[in-house]
Amino acid sequence: MGFFKTVLTFILKCLIFDSIFLLYLINSVIRAFTTIASNIFRPDLLQIVDKHFTHLACQVYSEANVAILVSGKFRGELNKQNVANNVKRILEKPEYHRLKECIVPWWGHLFWKLDKNFNIKEHILKCKLDPTSPTALKKLQQSVLSKPFPTGKSPWFIYIVTNSTKQENEDIFMLKIHHSLADGHSILKLLINEIFDEPSTSVLKPVAARLPKLVEIWLGFTFVLKAINWLSNKIISGEDPALTPSGGLASPMKTLGSGGRKYYSVESREISVDSIKLARRRLNVPFMGIILSALSQVLRNVAIRKVSRMKIPSHVTCVSPFPIKNHPGGSVRLFPLPIGEQDELKVVKDVRANLTKNVVSNVMMMRALTGVVGTMPYSWVQKSGFTDIIGIPLVVSEFPGPTKQISGFGLPLVEISFQVGFHKGNCGLMFFGTSYKGMWRMKLNADIDVISTEEEAQSIVNGVVNNIISYSKAQ
Structure with a gap:
């Protein structure tokens, strides 16, 4: 009996060993095949970048x-x-x-x-x-x-x-x-x-956790304002913009922001992050939605003023230089974009309708702003052939920034700001929202081809913070 038990035990051990070896062999073969296949069908580096x-x-x-x-x-x-x-x-x-x-x-x-x-x-x-x-x-x-x-x-x-x-x-x-x-x-x-990895007595979390989104950067793209200027010149000269070959638009649009890349740089006064949070709670809109709403309302008013001052029909507020058949050089196509006066809470609702609380995408940003100010998504730019025209979505964050003093290199950080250069750029307007120690402010770089005076640029950032405060008091 003992002999048979020993033989049976030996056979079972052999079977277990063989199974383990077989599994190891199968795994090795699969891994080798995967490695070879990945080398043969190596993806384009451009496709794996986030x-x-x-x-x-x-x-x-x-x-x-x-x-x-x-x-x-x-x-x-x-x-x-x-x-x-x-x-x-x-x-x-x-x-x-x-x-x-x-x-x-x-x-x-x-x-x-x-x-x-x-x-x-x-x-x-x-x-x-x-x-x-x-x-x-x-x-x-x-x-x-x-x-x-x-x-x-x-x-x-x-x-x-x-x-x-x-x-x-x-x-x-x-x-x-x-x-x-x-x-x-x-x-x-x-x-x-x-x-900025020095220890901070005010915040116990590691710096990577307490600064996941230190700064909210919003880039507005308002090449439509440049298009309005161009339309104004065409209307004053008696030309029909819809029938003008694209060559009439390509030159000014392609040089927007060039010639020294001069721009105004202005900054709003600081407001408490609590004001934004209060507006968020009262209007049931995400943190970024409040900023978008305030910004959208200001940009809408800027477009309205320019349209009114230049006597351009109110429905003509965006230009799309799509190539058109039977016109070798292409042509300019105008399409309507209503920019009539709106109640401020209606603006908030429009933005909220195009945003979700936890998901942000280029498409959502486009939808949120397209109903307010004419924009040009990059996919359109690719089709248009105007490679120097750039439609830049907004980079947003619901994180209000560190509320207490932090340090870096062993020194206390007093303030921080972000900005983007206009080198060869034609973005028109760039918005940057920064918050630190519970205070939030907006900075604006405005191309002089789009915003003609520093006072007007200053009025834009002032308008954003004023709108936020107004939202926080909304009933």
Whole structure:
């Protein structure tokens, strides 16, 4: 009996071993086949890049120098070596290995390896600020943004700006980074989420958790305002815009924002984030919906004023330069877009109808604004052939930003702001919403080809915060 039990046990062990070996063999074969197949049918790198972060992208190679500038003011003196060590430590993390491998130029991946002999200190520069000039920082930021990236260098630079007299004892950290089609935004989040990694006694969570969306950036695209100017000139000259060959539109539209890329940069007063939250609760609209509503209402009023001043029919508020059959050069097609006066709560409802609370997409942003101000989605631009016209959706966030003091490089962060350059751009208007320590403000860069005076630009951002306060008091 014992012999048979031993034989049976041996047979069972052999069967179990054979089964395990067979499973291992099958798994190895499958993995080998998968590896071979993936090498044979390797996907295009352009297809595997996350398309969710195309919001700020110019989407044409000619805009390769478009950059984002992050400016943070710190109380104390920033040390260049400490900054270099911190950035290098972050970029060498294993989870960001992908950022250093993509071979596609100007996609934001060449952050580290584009330089043949990379030296991180060459990307971290120091400069002094004249404290006697109230606009010195603004001029410096515009100068940094308008300067193209040097050929053969990774498209990012950090500027440590010091007060030449050190009376205020505050240094400014400025990160200029190319905003490519996809991972430019990811790299931006990476640096902002983790570069300010000093311990903070006011917030117990790690910095990556407490700064997931430090800044809400809204980019409005109002090339329609430029189109209104063009239409006005055509109507005054007695021409029929609908019958004018596209050559009449292509020239001014393709040069919008060029010729020095001059623009106004203005900022609203600060308002409490609680005002936005109160408006959100009263009107049952997401955080981003309140901002969109306030912005949409202001842009609508701007369009109405321009249409009224230029005596353009109110239904003609958008131009679509689609190619038309039997016209080799194409033609301009006008389509109506109602911009009549609306009650402010109706604007909120229109935006709410096109948004969901937790999902944001380009399509939703387009729907939210198209009913208010004429916009041009990028898919239309591709069909139109006007590659220099860019329709930029809004980048939105429901996260109001850190409500308490945070630190970076061992120094307390006083304030932070974001802006995007107009290098070869023709976006018209760019909106940036920033919140820190419970206070929110909006910044606007306005192309002088679209907004003719600085006062008008200032009135736009003032109108946004005024609308938000009005929403917070709505019954």
